[in-house]
Amino acid sequence: MSKFIPFTEDEIYQAAHTDIKSILEAKGEKAERSGTEWMWAANHSVKFRGHIFYDHSTGDKGTAIDFLCTFFNMRFQDAVSTLNCRDYNGIEFERSTLKKEKERRPLVLPAKSRNMKRVYAYLMQERRIDSDIISFFAHNRSLYESANTHNAVFVGYDSTDKARAAHQKGTLTEKSYRGDVNGSEKDYFFNFHGGSERLYVFEAPIDLLSFITLHKEKGWQKHNYLALGCTASPALLRFLSEYPNIHQVVLCLDNDGAGVKADAIIQETLQRLSKGMYVEDLTEEIREQLRRPYEVSVLKSVKKDWNDDLKKR
The missing domain is CATH 3.90.580.10 (Zinc finger, CHC2-type domain)
Known part of the structure; x- marks a missing residue:
C-alpha cells in the first residue's frame, strides 16, 4: 500500500x-x-x-x-x-x-499520382464506396492518390480553403497502413462544408464516405460532414466555431464502447457551451463563439461502423 x-x-x-x-x-x-x-x-x-x-x-x-x-x-x-x-x-x-x-513543421502534402486507379479500385471494390462520391471529393481536392506510396490521401481544409491536415490510408489490403501527414493540425480533419445548419460527425473519412453512399440522395451536398480522426471533440469545436450557422449536430460515431462514450461526452460539452458554461481547455473567447443552441442527435450503424453496414448491404 x-x-x-x-x-x-x-x-x-x-x-x-x-x-x-x-x-x-x-x-x-x-x-x-x-x-x-x-x-x-x-x-x-x-x-x-x-x-x-x-x-x-x-x-x-x-x-x-x-x-x-x-x-x-x-x-x-x-x-x-x-x-x-x-x-x-x-x-x-x-x-x-x-x-x-505548437512549433510544428509546415504541412507538405504528398505528391499526387498521375491518376487515381489504385484509390478508386480500393474504395470501390474493397470498401464499396460509390464512384460518384469518390469523384466528387476528388474534384473537390479533398481526396487523391499519392505518387510514391499510392495511398489514399484525405485532406482537411479550413474555411478559407487552405489545407491544414492530411491523413493517409493504404490501398493494399494485405498491408494496412494509416497515419497523419507530418505538419497536420489535428483540429482540422477531412470535411465538407455544404452550408446548411446540419453537421454529420464521423470518426474516420471512410465512415463518412460510406454514410453518404448509403444515404445518397438528391441534395446531400447541401449538408456538412466532418471526420474527427478519433472520438475527441477538438475538430468538431473548431468546425462549429468557423461555421456559426450550424445548430444541428448528428453524431455518427462507431457503434462500440468508445463511440457510445464519446457520444455522451460530446453531447454534454455542447450542452454546456449552449449555456455559456465552463469547458476545459477552451478560452472564454472560444466559448463565447460556440455559445448557441444545439440540437444534438445520435445515429448509429447496425454493425460496428458505417463501412461494415455498406459492405453488408
Whole structure:
C-alpha cells in the first residue's frame, strides 16, 4: 500500500507536466511520430502531445500522472513520486508545456499520382464506396492518390480553403497502413462544408464516405460532414466555431464502447457551451463563439461502423 506523502501544489504541477514521450523512453518504450502528435509504439490508440494523452480506443485522457495511473497501474502517490524522481533511480524526465509543441513543421502534402486507379479500385471494390462520391471529393481536392506510396490521401481544409491536415490510408489490403501527414493540425480533419445548419460527425473519412453512399440522395451536398480522426471533440469545436450557422449536430460515431462514450461526452460539452458554461481547455473567447443552441442527435450503424453496414448491404 502506498505511503501517504503530502505533496505541495508545485510538486503535483511539476509531475503532471512531465513529457509523456520522455516517460516512455525512460521505461524502455518507443514513441512514434503521428502528424503533430506522438503515438505509443506498443499501443497505437494512445496519442500524446507534451504532457497530455488521449486513448482513442477508450476515450481515456489526462496528464502524465493519469498516464501512469491508467497504463502502469500506479496509485496517485506513486505516480507523483515517480515523476518527481523520488523513486525512479535518479532518472530525470523532461518537463512539458504545450507551447513548445505548437512549433510544428509546415504541412507538405504528398505528391499526387498521375491518376487515381489504385484509390478508386480500393474504395470501390474493397470498401464499396460509390464512384460518384469518390469523384466528387476528388474534384473537390479533398481526396487523391499519392505518387510514391499510392495511398489514399484525405485532406482537411479550413474555411478559407487552405489545407491544414492530411491523413493517409493504404490501398493494399494485405498491408494496412494509416497515419497523419507530418505538419497536420489535428483540429482540422477531412470535411465538407455544404452550408446548411446540419453537421454529420464521423470518426474516420471512410465512415463518412460510406454514410453518404448509403444515404445518397438528391441534395446531400447541401449538408456538412466532418471526420474527427478519433472520438475527441477538438475538430468538431473548431468546425462549429468557423461555421456559426450550424445548430444541428448528428453524431455518427462507431457503434462500440468508445463511440457510445464519446457520444455522451460530446453531447454534454455542447450542452454546456449552449449555456455559456465552463469547458476545459477552451478560452472564454472560444466559448463565447460556440455559445448557441444545439440540437444534438445520435445515429448509429447496425454493425460496428458505417463501412461494415455498406459492405453488408
